[in-house]
Amino acid sequence: MSGPQRAATRPLSPHLQIWRYHVTMLASITHRITGAALYFGTFLIAAWLVALAISPDAFAAMQGIITSIPGKVILFLWAVAVLFHLFNGIRHLMWDGPGIGFSPKVASNVSVFIYALAILGAVALMFAAGAF
């Protein structure tokens, strides 16, 4: 029964517009979006290390890209994504393991807190890296 007809026969979850906006829902999709972004960002970090292994010229070229304005923007967004995914990941582990943080009020507050922490933390990281 698996195969080409799977798409037609399997039920779909309710579509996006049926849900009322809630900050936990935004945090949920942000976790997935940051995860996907980090997937591709990882290849940039890997390329940086590979350049370091190849030659001074290759490393200088990568440094040139990273220290350019678009490079810094990408690096900042990468840092935000890393921190958001890390902090929200800790929350997922709290949910899955000890089962803490499920009440609507706590879940909402923690969501806002994680957004703030990720952005502020990324700014701090950029300062630490001397990128600002």
Place this chain on the structure above:
Amino acid sequence: MSQGQFLTPTKTARGLGSAKSGTAHHIRLRVAALALLVLVPLALYAVISISSAGYDGARAWVAQPLHATLLILTAGAVSYHMRLGMQVIIEDYIAKTGMRTTLLILNTFAAIAMFVAVAMAVVQIWIAG
């Protein structure tokens, strides 16, 4: 005699997806996440150290045995975690079997390629000193 009359609901659902490897996937994703809880902050420290050290300083940083070990461990855990995570995204959004299978295979190749590239780079720097 109509087909399905003697089939239990379990039998009709089996093979249509899920209920096979989901639990193992769920646990693996989280075990890798636990490792990354420790490794990612160290990797951020590495990025900061490398970015401000210049070519020679960056190579010297990576060439430290502890740093080299941590970088390879991080690349391994990241490769595993990102492969499992992207697998879920592909399975959620890509319904067409051919495209889905192609992307799942590419996902595996990409994750392994990333790990090997980082591991080789770190080993090269470590050996060269």
